[in-house]
Amino acid sequence: MKLLITGAAGFLGRELVRALLAQSQFKGQAIESLLLTDQIAVTDPVPLDDQRVQVHQGDLLDSLPELFESVYDGVFHLASAVSAECEADFSLGLRANLATTQALLEHLRQQQSDTGVQATLFFASSVAVFGGDAGVPLPEVITDSTLPVPQSSYGIHKFVCEQLIADYTRKGFIDGRVARLMTVSVRPGRPNGAASSFLSGIVREPLAGESASCPVDPDTSVAVASPRNTIDGILRVAQADRAELGGRTAINLPALSLTVADMLDALEDIAGADTRALVEVQEDSAIGRVVGSWPGRFEATRAAALGLIPDASFHDIIHQYIESLE
Numbered sequence: 001m002k003l004l005i006t007g008a009a010g011f012l013g014r015e016l017v018r019a020l021l022a023q024s025q026f027k028g029q030a031i032e033s034l035l036l037t038d039q040i041a042v043t044d045p046v047p048l049d050d051q052r053v054q055v056h057q058g059d060l061l062d063s064l065p066e067l068f069e070s071v072y073d074g075v076f077h078l079a080s081a082v083s084a085e086c087e088a089d090f091s092l093g094l095r096a097n098l099a100t101t102q103a104l105l106e107h108l109r110q111q112q113s114d115t116g117v118q119a120t121l122f123f124a125s126s127v128a129v130f131g132g133d134a135g136v137p138l139p140e141v142i143t144d145s146t147l148p149v150p151q152s153s154y155g156i157h158k159f160v161c162e163q164l165i166a167d168y169t170r171k172g173f174i175d176g177r178v179a180r181l182m183t184v185s186v187r188p189g190r191p192n193g194a195a196s197s198f199l200s201g202i203v204r205e206p207l208a209g210e211s212a213s214c215p216v217d218p219d220t221s222v223a224v225a226s227p228r229n230t231i232d233g234i235l236r237v238a239q240a241d242r243a244e245l246g247g248r249t250a251i252n253l254p255a256l257s258l259t260v261a262d263m264l265d266a267l268e269d270i271a272g273a274d275t276r277a278l279v280e281v282q283e284d285s286a287i288g289r290v291v292g293s294w295p296g297r298f299e300a301t302r303a304a305a306l307g308l309i310p311d312a313s314f315h316d317i318i319h320q321y322i323e324s325l326e
Contacts, residue, residue, distance in 0.1 A: 001029040004072045006060055006104075007079030008036035009043070011187050012124070015231050016076060017046050017053070026074055027120065027239050037067060038079065061100040068107040074120040076238065077104060082194035083128060083154040083290055090153060097157035105164060109173040118175055122238040123165050125180045125250050127223055128155035131293040142295045144252060144302050151293035152195075166248040178250035179237045182225040182298075185263075186321040195290040199224060202260070203267055203318060206278040215284035216260060221296025223255035224263075225310070226317045227324075236306050246302050254310040255298040256317070266314040270322075 003026060007013045017034060025031055036042045037056040048055065056063065060079050079100070086093030101123075112118050131151030132138025139146060150156045162178050169176035187200040198215055199222060205212035225233070233253040237245070245251065268276040300308070311317050 001026050001031050001073045002033045002035070002070065003031060003074045003076065004035045004037065004067065004070075005076045005078065006037055007077075007124075008046070008055075009038035009040045010078060011189060011227070012184065012230065012234075013038065013076075013078050014042070014046050015227055016078070016234060019231050019235060021047060021050055021052065023235075029073075035067070035070070035072075037063065061095065061103055064100075064103050064107050068111065071111055071115050071117050072108075072119050073117065074122070074238070075104070075108065076122045076124075076234070077101065078124045080124070080157075081154070082192060083152055084195045084197075084287070086153040086157065087195075087286070087290065093153045093157055097154070098160060101161045102164060105168050105174070109168060112173050118172065120175045120177065120238065121165065121168075122234060123161060123176065123178045124234070125158045125162050125178050126155065127180055127182055127252075127255075127294050127298075128152055128290075129159040129162065129180060129250075130295045131155060138293075138295060141297045141299050142252065143299045152290050155293075162250045169248050175242070176248065177237050177240070177245065179233055180250050180252045181230055181233075182223045182253055182255045184227055184230050185224045186317060187227065188321070188324065195287045196222075198287070199260070199263070202263065202279045203321065206267060206275045207271060207318075207322070209278070211278045211280065214260060214264075214279055214281045215287040216291055217283065217288070218259065218261035218264065218281060220260050220288075220292060221257065222260060222263075222291070223257050223294070223296050223298055224314070224317070225253060225255060226320050228320060229254065229308075229311050233303065233308050236308055240306055244306060246305070251302050251306075252298055252300045254300045254303050254308050256311045256314065257297045258314060259296075263314050266318055270315060270318050 081096035129148035165176035183196040
């Protein structure tokens with residue numbers, strides 16, 4: 001079993017690599033090799049000394065011809081320009097998200113035609129595919145049958161890619177699986193270009209004794225998931241039988257629904273009022289518009305049928321983060 005992981009230098013990419021190496025198999029077959037690719041260097045905590053691991057660095061779109069000199073049984077496509085980046089640079093988003101994904105799909109189609117190997121493709125989509133406008137208002141609770149109406153370039157890109165993957169799967173070129181990831185909190189490291197980055201920063205930075213900015217109204221509703229729950233969801237969807245998936249359309253992963261104020265209350269319960277006081281509300285209208293267009297409540301019936309459940313509480317998520325630092 002030979003696997004390719006794009007965006008492997010990112011936090012979720014590194015955690016996914018570690019999880020795959022730990023389970024040593026994918027869909028019941030031993031993992032022989034993992035090729036990790038990203039435009040930045042893949043570093044620890046990925047076990048780079050594992051003989052199964054190979055690393056490639058470079059722009060993904062430009063690198064695809066080289067990468068597909070090999071044949072892959074499975075691909076985890078995590079690479080993406082993130083939400084705020086796509087709003088700030090329209091051309092970047094089109095290239096990184098749409099053009100690159102379509103080119104990846106074409107390489108997989110050619111692989112299937114040339115070798116007969118139909119790769120399993122997992123694509124990381126996002127809750128950003130949901131939104132509402134005057135014609136299709138955002139419902140109070142998102143279900144598996146809710147029509148996506150993205151309100152950001154990033155959300156549009158993810159939804160278009162979902163549909164392409166569904167069609168390539170329908171035609172038999174790939175075995176595509178798509179999961180819509182909730183905002184992952186708490187992520188370690190430094191802030192990135194995602195509009196949702198603050199949902200980790202308002203916990204991570206105060207716990208380190210640093211100040212943090214909250215760019216939205218604390219009453220804003222959000223849907224989050226811990227890193228552990230997110231990786232479990234990715235692996236379950238990627239390895240499920242086609243019948244278990246219940247169709248080709250994207251699956252909403254489980255969400256813990258709460259407000260930003262609830263997150264800060266949990267931070268205070270665990271770390272004290274002085275730590276919470278390090279968070280200052282400084283509303284940013286651009287970030288507020290993007291995050292405010294995302295839904296805060298989900299009913300993930302298909303995910304539940306796969307045995308996937310939301311995190312129990314944000315207190316549990318904070319404790320999980322603290323334990324990861326030890």
